[in-house]
Structures are given as C-alpha cells and as structure tokens.
Amino acid sequence: MSETDAVRAVMEADRWIDRVNSQKTHLPELRELVALEDELRGLLLDLKTAESALGPVKGALDEAAAESERLRRRAGDLDATLGASTANAKELTALHVELAHVRELLARSEDRELELLVELEPLEERVSEIKHRAQPGVARRGELRDAVTQLQASLDDELVSLRANRAPLAELLTPALRRRYESALARVGTSGAAVVLEGRCDGCRLALSPLDFDRFKAQPPDTFMDCPECGRILLP
C-alpha cells in the first residue's frame, strides 16, 4: 500500500468514526427528548402555580368545614339541653337566644363553605388538567430515555470496533507522517487529511489559490502538502 493510500485509509476510518460520533449526539430520539423535557418543565411550572393558587382556598375550606362542624355540635348540645331542661324561664330564654345565634353562625359558615367549594372547583380542575396533560409526556420521556441509552450504547460498541480497525491502518504511516496527521486531526477534528476535489479541500471546503493548486498538482507521489486553510494533509 502506498503512503497516499495509507493516509487515505486512516482518513476514511476517522471520517467514519466522526460520523458515528455525531450520530450519537444527533439522534432524533435525543432531539425529541430534549423538546419533551422542555415541555414537561413548563408543565411542572404551571402545576406549581396552579397548586399554589389551590392551597390557600383548600386551607380556608378545611377551616370553614371545621367551624361548621363545631357549630353543628354546639347546636346539637343546646337542642339536647333544651329538650331535657328543667331550667327556669330566664335560663330557657338564654338557651333559645344562644341556639338562634349558633344557627345563624352555622348558616353563615355553611355559605362560606359553599363559596369556597365553588372557588375550589376550577382550581382543582386546572391542577388535574395539567397532570393529565403531563402523563403521556412522562411515559414517553421514559421510553425515549431508554431508547437513547440503548442507541448510544450500540453506537459506542460500533466506535470501539471502528477504533480497533483504525489502529493497524495508522501503524502503516511513517512516524513523521503519522505525527503530522495526528496533530492536524487534534487541531481541526474529523480527520487529519482531506481530498482535493475540483481545486477545493473537502475538509474545510476552501478553494486552493491557483498557486497552491499548481504546487499540489506538481508534487511527486507520496509527498504531501497541508491545506493552507485547515492544515489537513491534502490527498489527490
């Protein structure tokens, strides 16, 4: 194998590795997952807002219900006292006055409960609507996370074998050429060499100047010049 063919083989191996690497970060499932997580974060924020509006109303309703219960018990006690009473007329009157007062308070407290219930309903609906909307998203997120993990793991396996295939190819280069190749690769990524196609470096897409292009064409076999723009080793 000529030096040029060896550099080309390493370049192709590296371009393949680069493609698989970029597949790993450009999975459609990953894109969907990122968008979905964004949407779910928005829903979580809505949920917190809705729940914080719900909390005080619920608290007030619990208080009103406890107050109604207390008044109902008091009215029941007064009724019982009146029924079994051996009290005198003055005491009876006082009991009647208190019972009427308790009943009035109870009616007011029950009205308050009703008002709060009415207020609570749309707030509860809002909370359950948001939860309902988030449910399929949460399930889908789980699926996507699993899919991304699996796909990335299989791409990682592929990368391991691609790198294993690349190693013996790189051994074919002379040490000096290999250093040149690896340092260009480390500097610009993807590959340390590129092909000149129609006067253009296909690594950085830049057209060579007429002078550089003439120089490139005049090179003896297995001698190499670097792309003046990206520094990759240029191949015919």
Ligand SMILES: [Zn+2]
């Ligand atoms: Zn270039």
